Amino acid sequence: xxxxxxxxxxxxxxxxxxxxxxxxxxxxxxxxxxxxxxxxxxxxxxxxxxxxxxxxxxxxxxxxxxxxxxxxxxxxxxxxxxxxxxxxxxxxxxxxxxxxxxxxxxxxxxxxxxxxxxxxxxxxxxxxxxxxxxxxxxxxxxxxxxxxxxxxxxxxxxxxxxxxxxxxxxxxxxxxxxxxxxxxxxxxxxxxxxxxxxxxxxxxxxxxxxxxxxxxxxxxxxxxxxxxxxxxxxxxxxxxxxxxxxxxxxxxxxxxxxxxxxxxxxxxxxxxxxxxxxxxxxxxxxxxx
Ligand SMILES: C[C@](O)(CO)[C@H](O)COP(=O)(O)OP(=O)(O)OC[C@H]1O[C@@H](n2ccc(N)nc2=O)[C@H](O)[C@@H]1O
Ligand SMILES: Nc1ncnc2c1ncn2[C@@H]1O[C@H](COP(=O)(O)OP(=O)(O)OP(=O)(O)O)[C@@H](O)[C@H]1O
Numbered sequence: 001x002x003x004x005x006x007x008x009x010x011x012x013x014x015x016x017x018x019x020x021x022x023x024x025x026x027x028x029x030x031x032x033x034x035x036x037x038x039x040x041x042x043x044x045x046x047x048x049x050x051x052x053x054x055x056x057x058x059x060x061x062x063x064x065x066x067x068x069x070x071x072x073x074x075x076x077x078x079x080x081x082x083x084x085x086x087x088x089x090x091x092x093x094x095x096x097x098x099x100x101x102x103x104x105x106x107x108x109x110x111x112x113x114x115x116x117x118x119x120x121x122x123x124x125x126x127x128x129x130x131x132x133x134x135x136x137x138x139x140x141x142x143x144x145x146x147x148x149x150x151x152x153x154x155x156x157x158x159x160x161x162x163x164x165x166x167x168x169x170x171x172x173x174x175x176x177x178x179x180x181x182x183x184x185x186x187x188x189x190x191x192x193x194x195x196x197x198x199x200x201x202x203x204x205x206x207x208x209x210x211x212x213x214x215x216x217x218x219x220x221x222x223x224x225x226x227x228x229x230x231x232x233x234x235x236x237x238x239x240x241x242x243x244x245x246x247x248x249x250x251x252x253x254x255x256x257x258x259x260x261x262x263x264x265x266x267x268x269x270x271x272x273x274x275x276x277x278x279x280x281x282x283x284x285x286x287x288x289x
Contacts, residue, residue: 003116007039007108008143008282009099010136011166011246011253013201014192015215017184025135025151026181029194031158031201033145034282035166039093039101041068041108043116046084051076057091059174067106070133075113078129085113094275096174098247100136107140127155136247143282147198158198162206165262166281167235167254168246171227172274180248183220192216210242210255221249228252231273238268 010032018027046052051072053062064070068087075081087109093101110126113119123142130137135152147156192214200208222228228245231252235243239261240254256262262278269276 001045001116003043003112005041005043005108005112007041007093007101007104007140008034009037009093009101009104010034010139011099011168011244012215013161013209013213013244014194014197015217015247016192016194017181017186017189017216019186021151026184028149028152029192030148030152031145031194031197032139032148033161034140034143035168035279036282037093037099037168037277037279039105039108040090041105041112042088042090043109043112044086044088045116046086048084049082050084052084052086053089054086055089055091057089057095059095060089060091067102067133067137068109071106071109071130071137072113074129074132075110075117075119079117079119081117083117085116094170094251096176097170097251098175098177098245098249099168099251100140100247103130103134103136104140106130106133106137107143110137110141127153145201147194158201159204161201161209161281162204164206164241164281165256165259166279167240167256167262167265167269168251168275168277168279169231169235169253169269169273170251170275171225171231173225173227173250175221175225175248175250177248179224180217180220183223184217189216190214206241206255206257213242213244213255215245215247217248218245221245225250227273231269234268234272235265238265240265
């Protein structure tokens with residue numbers, strides 16, 4: 001038995017940190033949406049009781065450090081499954097880039113194994129399981145657009161933002177999420193207008209969405225990775241409607257209402273940046289089979 005599952009990347013349209021919690025995590029308020037840059041996850045049921053990971057990307061671990069492996073292990077342990085699975089990861093999302101590649105792979109494995117092993121679990125149950133793997137996994141289980149709170153695992157679905165183009169540029173250096181949160185100084189943060197962003201999305205107001213994009217982790221990553229500033233400047237000069245770093249970075253994205261301008265930005269960054277993409281925002285939730 002075999003199943004193919006798409007694992008789309010996310011971008012943070014706004015990211016606020018409220019305080020550091022006693023458990024070491026940070027209380028956040030984030031608006032996230034999925035884009036059509038996606039890994040392809042192939043799942044093949046094995047009769048032997050083991051989990052195998054294979055990937056074409058040398059930065060992707062092939063053992064229990066892989067979030068996709070942990071997702072399969074969690075499903076097996078929770079529901080006493082004594083079958084195995086081979087997981088092939090066709091990596092399209094840059095690694096350690098602030099685009100939740102690993103989290104989305106894990107979410108795709110949760111959805112896929114739910115189908116393959118006929119477990120009949122709801123998306124809500126899969127999202128609860130996902131929170132045990134990582135803070136971004138619950139969002140990735142649902143996909144679409146959402147306000148995430150708590151440490152990121154509490155999800156309130158929002159309507160899809162107005163259709164637009166998203167240009168992504170990654171300087172080709174990975175950034176550790178843990179390091180960025182550790183170096184954030186909570187006092188003095190200029191908090192994004194999260195409520196305003198949610199309103200803008202609910203009203204389908206593209207201009208207001210562009211005005212309100214903000215990420216409190218951006219200045220922290222900027223210090224470690226000055227390329228982020230250069231990419232932002234170049235995107236703005238080439239005509240982006242909005243420019244922001246996603247998650248803990250270092251990927252920078254532009255929102256652009258017109259295809260021709262999106263390609264102008266893309267062309268201005270090619271050669272300067274290792275990985276540049278033009279994609280669309282996705283809107284809806286994935287269907288369970
Ligand atoms: C930066 C974002 O990607 C934005 O969407 C997320 O907040 C991070 O999500 P993630 O990579 O799934 O994070 P996890 O794997 O749960 O945690 C990685 C590390 O980031 C830090 N972390 C993460 C989430 C959070 N709300 N507070 C934190 O302080 C912790 O040090 C943790 O050890
Ligand atoms: N399936 C996976 N794909 C990519 N990296 C993975 C995967 N599983 C584990 N990892 C490890 O996780 C680290 C972070 O990778 P990932 O691409 O998920 O980062 P990210 O996009 O910055 O995540 P986030 O936006 O959730 O903080 C990598 O350095 C890698 O070693």
